Amino acid sequence: MRGFLWRHVTAPALVPAAHPRVGEAVQAVYAAGTVEPLVMVPVAARAAGHLVALKVDEGAHVRAGQLLAQLDDSDLRAAVAQLQARRQLAQQTYDRTATLMKQGWVTRSSMDQAASDLKAAAAAEQQARAQVRFMALTAPTSGTVVRRDGEIGQFIPTSQPVFFLAQDGGLRVTAEVDEEDIPLVRKGQTVLIRADAFPDRVLQGRVLEVTPKGDDIARSYRVRIALPQDTPLMIGMTADTNILIRKVEDALLIPADAVVGARSGWWGAWRSATSSSASRGQTKCRC
Numbered sequence: 001m002r003g004f005l006w007r008h009v010t011a012p013a014l015v016p017a018a019h020p021r022v023g024e025a026v027q028a029v030y031a032a033g034t035v036e037p038l039v040m041v042p043v044a045a046r047a048a049g050h051l052v053a054l055k056v057d058e059g060a061h062v063r064a065g066q067l068l069a070q071l072d073d074s075d076l077r078a079a080v081a082q083l084q085a086r087r088q089l090a091q092q093t094y095d096r097t098a099t100l101m102k103q104g105w106v107t108r109s110s111m112d113q114a115a116s117d118l119k120a121a122a123a124a125e126q127q128a129r130a131q132v133r134f135m136a137l138t139a140p141t142s143g144t145v146v147r148r149d150g151e152i153g154q155f156i157p158t159s160q161p162v163f164f165l166a167q168d169g170g171l172r173v174t175a176e177v178d179e180e181d182i183p184l185v186r187k188g189q190t191v192l193i194r195a196d197a198f199p200d201r202v203l204q205g206r207v208l209e210v211t212p213k214g215d216d217i218a219r220s221y222r223v224r225i226a227l228p229q230d231t232p233l234m235i236g237m238t239a240d241t242n243i244l245i246r247k248v249e250d251a252l253l254i255p256a257d258a259v260v261g262a263r264s265g266w267w268g269a270w271r272s273a274t275s276s277s278a279s280r281g282q283t284k285c286r287c
Contacts, residue, residue: 025251028192028242029184031223033175035195035237037166041141043068044161046134051154051162058148062139068163071156073135080128087121094118143167146235166235171227172208175241176220184245185210191225192242195233203231207243 049071056068097114100106143165150162173193177185185207193203205225214221225241227233 020252020254022250023253025248026244027246028244029181031175031177031241033173033239033241035233038169038172039167041165042161043137043163044159045156048158051150051152051156056145058145060145063142066139069137071135073132076132083125083128087125090118090121141167173225173239175223177223179219182221185243190244193239195237195239
């Protein structure tokens with residue numbers, strides 16, 4: 001009995017065998033990201049008022065200058081009519097004073113006062129008309145409405161965005177890269193992108209920019225990645241990105257889980273070029 005126990009305890013552990021192969025290997029930095037437009041433009045109210053009309057909804061493509069929504073401007077239009085009448089009266093007074101001055105019936109000071117009154121009335125009318133224009137929300141650029149925050153009858157405060165436009169020009173992925181890996185990332189590097197919405201497709205992008213200041217709480221840096229124009233990805237989708245750092249031809253490849261002590265970013269970052277997931281692939285043996 002003792003001999004059986006001794007042999008059982010001291011017997012070597014069985015481990016699965018890994019079969020290396022020769023192929024292409026790449027060193028890549030993995031990061032999770034979100035799809036967003038290259039330029040997102042908020043459309044906010046420049047004057048407070050109740051929303052009385054919505055001309056477009058989410059998903060609509062709009063052109064620059066197109067009317068998107070209308071705030072209640074009835075009080076302002078009444079003020080414009082009143083100021084217009086005041087400006088017209090000031091104009092008549094000015095014209096009459098000018099005629100009398102030519103005939104020598106009024107002094108120069110009376111003429112100057114009439115001119116000042118006309119200028120003030122015209123300025124007040126112009127300002128009121130500008131306020132009316134502020135009540136119309138128009139598209140500052142061409143693009144697609146990706147979000148609308150307002151319903152008819154709702155009071156919209158000044159500077160509160162009602163629409164968000166994705167400007168025409170393409171999409172990008174904004175990813176958060178760990179601070180340990182960010183020294184390897186450079187503008188122009190190729191990026192392999194995979195999204196759960198399209199599990200059988202691996203898209204190719206490139207690094208647009210790396211923010212110079214990181215998040216000291218998350219200990220990460222924001223990296224923006226350009227997507228191809230024909231990308232099927234949509235705004236708001238999450239994506240797995242692998243930023244290609246280095247490529248090696250005819251490398252000795254073994255499964256990543258066969259390497260004891262493999263680390264992400266060095267050992268675990270060497271993946272097969274055809275791998276579509278950062279959690280599976282091949283590791284380059286550095287023995």
